Amino acid sequence: MKKKTFVLVIIALVAHSFSSMAQRVDRTNFKAGIHAGVPFGDISDFSNFELGLDLGYHWGVSELIDAGISTGFMNAFINNDTLDFGPLEVQGDFPNIQYVPVAGAFRLYPTYDFKLGADIGYAVGINDGNSGGFYVRPMVGANISSTTEINISYVKVSDDYDFSMAALGILFLF
Template sequence: MKKKTFVMVIIALVAVSFSSMAQRVDRTNFKAGVHLGIPFGDISDLSNFELGLDLGYHWGVSELIDAGIATGFMNAFINNDTADFGPVVVEGNFPNIQYVPVAGAFRIYPTYDFKIGADVGYAVGINDGNTGGLYVRPIIGANLNSTTEINISYVKISDDYDFSMAALGILFLF
């Protein structure tokens, strides 16, 4: 219940803070895409790859800056029934590790075709035993054309274990 209330408060704050920006700037973008991640850290003992969906809505704050909201779905596929955490080996039937991030997003555009930025918020744990945690995702992207972006990112979720990964994604702008 606390997790659900926390997520709703974040969504409300982000929506209220960006509603005034949307009134001042006429450029908006809905973004949807997918990414493929390679886990490392503690999670690499359980999973070899992650697949995710990215959704976002950005408002143009200026010619050089966008701000918005980001969400999606991340699923780290478990590769076996044994996890090796150094001296401790754990056996069992592990579920896929799943998160739904709820984040604020910002992008800086040094040029029209290149962008850097980050998504920062909370990743809600979906599978049993997953408590979720602070979500940070720095991103570097490049426009392939006016409606398609390719990006690389680093994802870090501060949970009971180290959920870190490098990801390659493609986004479509609507």
Template sequence: MKKKTFVLVIIALIAVSFSSMAQRVDRTNFKAGIHAGVPFGDISDYSNFEIGLDLGYHWALSELVDVGLATGFMNAFINNDTVDFGPVVVEGDFPNIQYIPVAAAFRLYPTYDFKLGADVGYAVGVNDGNTGGLYLRPIIGANVSGNTEINISYVKVSDDYDFSMVALGILFLF
């Protein structure tokens, strides 16, 4: 009798585990959103505002961990027609600084409403003269509703110059 009860409890626990993982996967598949950022470091000499698009696809490994892919578009607006490179001042029509990140994503969920994570990969330079570089984006997020998340992140692209910013974003989960 004890053995039969034990087997039934194990089967029930496995069923609950699979159903909760299935709910988790449904909640975190495709993500799309926007963010706005304030550049600092070298890039702050040329730009004071950035806006971007965030896209991602995540797979739940467990209730606590997601992995996935992240991409999107980042556009830092150049704030003047004169760029100062120390002793050299260059005048002209400078393009906005643009990147398309291609990254692996990792998220840790200490609670249902709170998440920590990072996107790590390469940011492809879009505008002329932009070579791209290593892309790193640690993120802290919170659920506003069942399918909406707000987040704050630090973005770093290791290019020929220091492209760094702090961004505030909103994501919609599908």
């Protein structure tokens, strides 16, 4: 009798888990927003401001987890037309440093209004001489309404130089 009750309880719990997961999995979110960043590392020698566009699509995996894809555009503005490479000073018209990230996205929701996550993939270099590189962007976010999120993130592109920045962004969910 105990074994039969135990099996029925397990079946009921599994059925409940699948039904709540199905409700979450059916929910998808398109996200679009902007962010502003402060570069540091090697890139801070050339730029002191970055603006970007964030786009993503997430699927609910469970009540606590979303997974999806993300992309966007990042533009680090070059300070001036003279760059100093130690003993070598180069003058000219230098392009802004630009990337288009293509990444997988993962979000963990400890509460409805708070999230932790990361985007991991490849950042495609857009400007001349920019080969792109491995892209990682861990982030912490909070809902400020049911359709608006504010987040803080660290962006790292492993290229021939260190493209790193801290960013503050706002996303709108559709």
